Amino acid sequence: MKILKSLFISTLLRITLFSATTQGGTFEIYNSCPYTVWAAVVPGGGQTLNTGETWTLNVLNSTPGRIWARTNCTFNNSGKGSCQTGDCNGALQCTTYGAEPVTLVEYSLNQNNIDFLDISLVDGFNVPVELSRPSSGCTGVIRCTADINGECPDMLRAPGGCYNPCTLFKTDQYCCTSGGGCEPTDFSKFFKDRCPNAYSYPKDDKTSLFTCLRGSNYRVVFCP
Numbered sequence: 001m002k003i004l005k006s007l008f009i010s011t012l013l014r015i016t017l018f019s020a021t022t023q024g025g026t027f028e029i030y031n032s033c034p035y036t037v038w039a040a041v042v043p044g045g046g047q048t049l050n051t052g053e054t055w056t057l058n059v060l061n062s063t064p065g066r067i068w069a070r071t072n073c074t075f076n077n078s079g080k081g082s083c084q085t086g087d088c089n090g091a092l093q094c095t096t097y098g099a100e101p102v103t104l105v106e107y108s109l110n111q112n113n114i115d116f117l118d119i120s121l122v123d124g125f126n127v128p129v130e131l132s133r134p135s136s137g138c139t140g141v142i143r144c145t146a147d148i149n150g151e152c153p154d155m156l157r158a159p160g161g162c163y164n165p166c167t168l169f170k171t172d173q174y175c176c177t178s179g180g181g182c183e184p185t186d187f188s189k190f191f192k193d194r195c196p197n198a199y200s201y202p203k204d205d206k207t208s209l210f211t212c213l214r215g216s217n218y219r220v221v222f223c224p
């Protein structure tokens with residue numbers, strides 16, 4: 001996630017009602033998929049979510065984090081194993097980010113009273129996801145629910161998911177690593193056409209980064 005602080009300075013100056021506290025946010029993670037997912041949050045850990053199950057967790061202020069679903073996992077009694085998508089070094093309790101391809105929910109809460117949120121396809125796609133704030137005061141629901149796995153270009157196909165081209169080709173054109181201008185590509189447009197509110201390439205901030213006033217409770221739904 002690229003946080004364009006300068007865009008929000010005028011907003012920040014207008015917010016005087018809230019003083020900085022250590023209060024974090026809450027994420028309610030719900031599995032609506034017809035299959036089990038192994039939810040992962042870093043920092044946070046992991047949890048098996050059968051269809052219809054919820055995991056509620058508190059997250060820290062100011063620490064950027066990400067949430068994703070892992071699929072087709074097996075773990076032994078010590079919480080060691082592997083997943084077809086989203087695997088985090090074979091651990092049920094993730095402490096490292098998940099292997100691509102994986103649909104990401106990214107957050108950075110209470111950056112001077114603003115929560116920053118996005119859905120990112122920069123690491124590809126595995127499971128459809130929706131991010132919303134159930135209480136009032138913050139606009140909108142962000143979602144990425146297209147059949148990206150089904151429509152994935154042959155070159156990007158993966159077992160259980162669809163790669164972002166940066167993962168496979170690692171070029172500046174797709175990964176935007178040089179710091180210069182970086183434009184959409186045919187591959188990034190494939191993702192953007194299907195999920196207009198999600199990051200399709202790293203410099204896709206304008207239409208993909210969302211903000212809320214801090215102190216929010218958020219809901220993440222897999223397969224909404």
Ligand SMILES: *[C@@H]1O[C@H](CO)[C@@H](O)[C@H](O)[C@H]1NC(C)=O
Pocket residue numbers: 076077078079080081
């Ligand atoms: C679980 O798997 C890990 C890694 O393969 C192994 O080291 C550990 O002994 C296993 N634990 C159990 C209880 O089977």
Ligand SMILES: *[C@@H]1O[C@H](CO)[C@@H](O)[C@H](O)[C@H]1NC(C)=O
Pocket residue numbers: 035071072084160
């Ligand atoms: C799990 O793996 C099986 C066998 O490869 C596949 O048919 C199924 O679609 C996978 N499930 C998910 C949720 O990706």
